Amino acid sequence: MVYGILVAPFADMLTNPRFLAEVLIGGVAAGLMYSLVALGFVLIFKASGVFNFAQGVMVLFAALTLVGLMERGVPVALALLLTVAVMVALAIVIERLVLRPLVNQEHIVLFMATIGLTFFLEGFGEMLWGSNVKKLDVGIPDRSFIVAGIQMNQLELSAAGTAAVLVAILAVLFHGTRIGRALRAVADDHEAALSIGIPLKTIWIIVWSVAGIVAIVAGIMWGAKSGVQFSLSLIALKSLPVLILGGFTSVAGAIGGGLIIGVGEKLAEVYWGPLVGGAIENWFAYMLALVFLLFRPQGLFGEKIIERV
């Protein structure tokens, strides 16, 4: 047993490096998907201190809207624009109906409100666009090719590229623009930001809109990979441990945490899973986060301040 846990998996890795590389690439690909969801979450948390449980379902909702529009014969570019419009409208509605009445409430209350939002959007999206699995095809090629004997997938590469571009854009947005400065000010201290004339409501709408647009990107990637279906919102729960690993306020942390979780759970599943009957992917991420919480609660890249008793 000890041999099986401590020695055999590593021996496997060493004797078959090509397979190891494929597992790693699969993990990176899955991790990037988690990261994209976590990214939207970090944005909202940074600017408004809301733990947005609904980010996962926003991804689903965005993908559903896009697919639904395209199924009705709307060309891709127009459908994308319309989806962006829908997500911005959603941001405005959420700000008006959920956030504004709950301003100054405890974090935990806002968190529970976003759980309510999750269920509402899930029912709403399913009612609007139907509940069957849909294929999303926005023209990203899904061909596999072989580099140095390792199988790679073009879709996964484009996802990685998109994530990188997205992070770059967000970094510029946060650190190089007026709006970004306002966002950071609001994140630091609501009242101080208000008192120097930063319009809180507008900032919230902007942030939720940006999170919505990030959700569209994540939705496109996921939809292209595994089809648009309602189990996506469950996979999105995986972004929660990603956040704990990466820290709630760090964009880099969302990406790093996603990669660690993605690679870690694939490795665990492939090499250690068979020892205990498999399917440990379901909980491995959470357990990793749990262990992490005990030793480094602020995450890898998070700020040191953490609420604890």
Added chain:
Amino acid sequence: MIYREAGQFKTSYASDQAIFPIAQDRWVVVLAVLAAFLVPPLVANEYWLQAILIPFLIYSLAALGLNLLTGYAGQLSLGTGGFMAVGAYAAFKLTTAFPGVNILIVFLIAGIVAAAVGLLFGIPSLRIKGFYLAVATLAAQFFLVWLFNKVAWFSNYASSGTITAPPRTVFGVMVTGPGATASARYVTALALVAVFALAAKNLVRGRVGRSWMAIRDRDIAAEIIGVRPLRTKLLAFGISSFYCGVAGAELVFLYLGSAETLAFDVGLSFLVLFMVIIGGLGSILGSFLGAAFIVLVPIFLTRVPRSVGLDLPVALQKQIELMVFGALIIFFLIVEPNGLARLWQITKEKLRLWPFPH
């Protein structure tokens, strides 16, 4: 006029601190509990008992458990389904290993097992709270369900992986298994809920409950006045998991009859959380109101459109149900964070002044 406390004088500290200090309340509750024991078994048909009343009682118990943890002690948990699964599987293992033991005692021991597991997963709550804790409890949820699914020992190596309630009797009456009547199962569930609700009510009024609320409201101040946060929080986890464990055992033994791990997935955790929020965070009565609400909404959604000649497809009902639950959560958090229990309280206050507005 109907509801008056005028003329009801308290002459001792004990009577002032009674659970129901007003005579009308006392009588209403006593009569309601008596009626609950006597009327449904005599009047209600199989459908009412089986599809509405028994699940209502079991969900009430689970909501009660989560309310102790989330409503009173302020620790958010998304792992209720996992702890209920622990109770269910523990009860199954115990009663198949020791068939002679009274099933009620099996339920209690199953609750204790669940409490032990709850304590284990409550340990992270010593250092973290709020959202972080939600993730820690999600870990419990997914891990426990996976464990019961994968390790065949828990289901006695059944090839289907399901656990089935064996026939067991209490005082000579069959209460579980296929041979038990709905009335017998109903009365068993009701008796357990009544005892546990009374225990919970007394618990939250006493030293333990007040220290939970102190931690919930201002943890640092509570620590300064001498509440030990670690012990208090762990106790909340333990007792809450005990309630959830018993509810989980009842879910399989008194309601479903047989179940697999799917019955305890993360959806169940959310359902119980919704009961607590809609019913009223930090209220014993609220746990019952919330459970009743959540059990009745789907039935309402099937019945009402049909009665006006509109036949909604099942999928659409499910979607509307999700939307209604989601919207209600937000509505209650914004408008009435104390939930249905607070609405009931307002009604009582209005009745006290009726027919005068002020």
